[in-house]
Amino acid sequence: MVSRPSDLTADPAGAAGPAPLPVKIVIAGGFAVGKTTFVGSISEIEPLTTEAALTAVSEGIDDTSKVSAKTATTVAMDFGRIGLGSDLVLYLFGTPGQDRFWFMWDDLVRGAIGAVVLIDTRRLEECFPAVDYFEESGIPFVVAMNCFDGVVTHPPEAVREALGVSPDTPILLTDARHRDATKATLIELVQHALSRATAAPV
């Protein structure tokens, strides 16, 4: 609107073009399942924490009995950032732990490539709200089993059955601590989003 690249004379190389284009992927899952670890393993910055004040949107979420005094007023959300070339930036947003913060998910998910639902098979039920949310909103998602110490406690097909997700939803093994594993998980998600977009153009 205001800056025309031709007007810029003093900018260093690379900054004279338009601003980088952001894309985002949402990392969801239950409390302490490894979302921030996942983000941190591949982010080029230390994961940062943003806080959203709840006061403006607290209507209808009165049940503060289960949360500490601090999270009763703010929701913390961790995120990371990966530069993909000079003009593209991928943000990874960890969802706030509690599913009652869905009003934030709507903002998070709007325009997102898709979501990684990180699960701990010992506490499988904690990911149900996230799976429900993404199925209902039609957002592409993959289910990634966070395997601590490489231990696979349940085969992916058993997890698929337990979650009741559709056969075309990828269920993968990952390790949130290792960059190669998180990178492969993100690539798998983008691949899934691509095949969905190719199959059914919006």
Added chain:
Amino acid sequence: MNRRGDGSGLRVRPYALTGGRTRAATDIAIETILVLTPEGAARAEHRPMEKGDILRLCRAPSSPAEISAHLHLPLGVARVLAGDLVDEGLLDFNREAAAGDPPSLRLLERVFDGLQAL
């Protein structure tokens, strides 16, 4: 109820900074990357208060998420103030993809290639 968490850099209630608004005229998404316009770059040094802090932070292109994290501002406030600065012509962002639209096939392919090249 209005108690703020530790580490807040705010001297006043968050939405006092925005005149009580929760939306700017220009709606800025959480991830929108903001850059200084030439005028913004010229004014960044001497602009006071939070908007000045935002301009100085955006010397390195930054999103409201980063503004919120670095300046300890609630995310909603960061979005409104950034939107104001866009309306003032001091910040700008890439309008190639409309905020909120699902990424295009071409964009998905660029992300796919970019991730593989990491």
